[in-house]
Amino acid sequence: MPDVAADRLELTEAAASSGPLRHRALGMLAALRRVVPFEGAWLALADPEHPAYAPLASADLSDSVLTFFGGPTWADDIEVAGTNRPAPPRSPSDLPHALEMPSWADCLIPAGFHNGLGVGLFAPGGRHIGFLALLFESSAPPSRPVRDLLVGLTSVLARGVDPMRSLSAAAGLVRGATAGVVLRAAGGVETLPGLGDHALLRPGSPVLDAARAAIDVGLVHTAFLWPMGGRHAPEGHVRITALASSEDVPARLVGMVLVAPPGELCGLTPRELEVLGLIIDGLSNREIARDLVVAQRTVAAHVEHILTKLDSSTRTHAAIRAQREGLYVPRQSPSPRPRA
Numbered sequence: 001m002p003d004v005a006a007d008r009l010e011l012t013e014a015a016a017s018s019g020p021l022r023h024r025a026l027g028m029l030a031a032l033r034r035v036v037p038f039e040g041a042w043l044a045l046a047d048p049e050h051p052a053y054a055p056l057a058s059a060d061l062s063d064s065v066l067t068f069f070g071g072p073t074w075a076d077d078i079e080v081a082g083t084n085r086p087a088p089p090r091s092p093s094d095l096p097h098a099l100e101m102p103s104w105a106d107c108l109i110p111a112g113f114h115n116g117l118g119v120g121l122f123a124p125g126g127r128h129i130g131f132l133a134l135l136f137e138s139s140a141p142p143s144r145p146v147r148d149l150l151v152g153l154t155s156v157l158a159r160g161v162d163p164m165r166s167l168s169a170a171a172g173l174v175r176g177a178t179a180g181v182v183l184r185a186a187g188g189v190e191t192l193p194g195l196g197d198h199a200l201l202r203p204g205s206p207v208l209d210a211a212r213a214a215i216d217v218g219l220v221h222t223a224f225l226w227p228m229g230g231r232h233a234p235e236g237h238v239r240i241t242a243l244a245s246s247e248d249v250p251a252r253l254v255g256m257v258l259v260a261p262p263g264e265l266c267g268l269t270p271r272e273l274e275v276l277g278l279i280i281d282g283l284s285n286r287e288i289a290r291d292l293v294v295a296q297r298t299v300a301a302h303v304e305h306i307l308t309k310l311d312s313s314t315r316t317h318a319a320i321r322a323q324r325e326g327l328y329v330p331r332q333s334p335s336p337r338p339r340a
Helices: 004-016 021-035 063-069 072-081 102-108 144-161 164-171 206-216 270-280 285-292 296-309 315-325
Strands: 040-047 052-059 115-122 128-136 179-184 189-191 221-227 237-244 253-260
Touching: 004 021, 004 144, 021 040, 021 052, 021 144, 040 063, 040 144, 052 063, 052 072, 052 128, 063 072, 063 102, 072 102, 072 115, 115 144, 128 144, 164 179, 164 253, 179 206, 206 221, 206 237, 206 253, 221 270, 270 285, 270 296, 270 315, 285 296, 296 315
Parallel strands: none
Antiparallel strands: 040 052, 040 128, 115 128, 179 189, 179 253, 221 237, 237 253
16 A cells, blocks of 8 residues: 655655756656656646746656647646646546647547646745646546645645746855845846845846846856945945856746845945946046046046055956956946947
């Protein structure tokens, strides 16, 4: 007789493992099969911006079924069945004419599956994480005990496949981070669980533009400062850290942006931090003066003070140190002006 408690523990351990996301997904399906026996299964991540799903793991499904599941018809049928919303697992026997839907009539029944259970996976706050489909050769409706078992496991499965886990772990390495968002490939943002909100991380913020630009050029990690209360930082600075996503995270999540206290600024003034950002961009003193609408001798004085404070002999060395330590404010104009 199967030991359900031991099998559930194995599933929980698989979900909590620190291995790559796809390995966790495969391990969870293997453990789930001993709790809720099935003949086929499909586990996928949801895309909150599109009615689409990215497969993570499957069991005993033909290439034709997997291809069908990767297309728009399957996503449409999930929406029609209501399994893209928080709800108990549903089977075709719960829905009138479900077996006439394209996913069953054209794909699953010809493949030998005559019933199943589908359930959306959600985070505690309602964030849609993914979808699980269990498929059965028998046409008999899934029993109540089987449904109840799956209900009790959906939160475990959701935690196991949540890509935010990897991102949150990386965010924990940024000391003092108080707010954070995840950047989507399509341009939107998602709040990073466990961290607060911040005005600088809302859609349309130039901070997000600067962070995304750094990730787009291939930087895995970058940090810079941002003035609060206006260009001259009357309310001080915050430190912005942009981290590119690892290969373990779906491609639709390109990275994250975190807000933290500024840290030690080496005595650099708000204007000097701004000048450093322009030096890093490769601008000459003349170009910096034009950009900031000040005299060249003023810029030269700023550069001299920067070299002293950063213990640097050249502006190149100062730029390298400032970029490495995040001691600069990036240029806020849309694009560099052409050089004279």
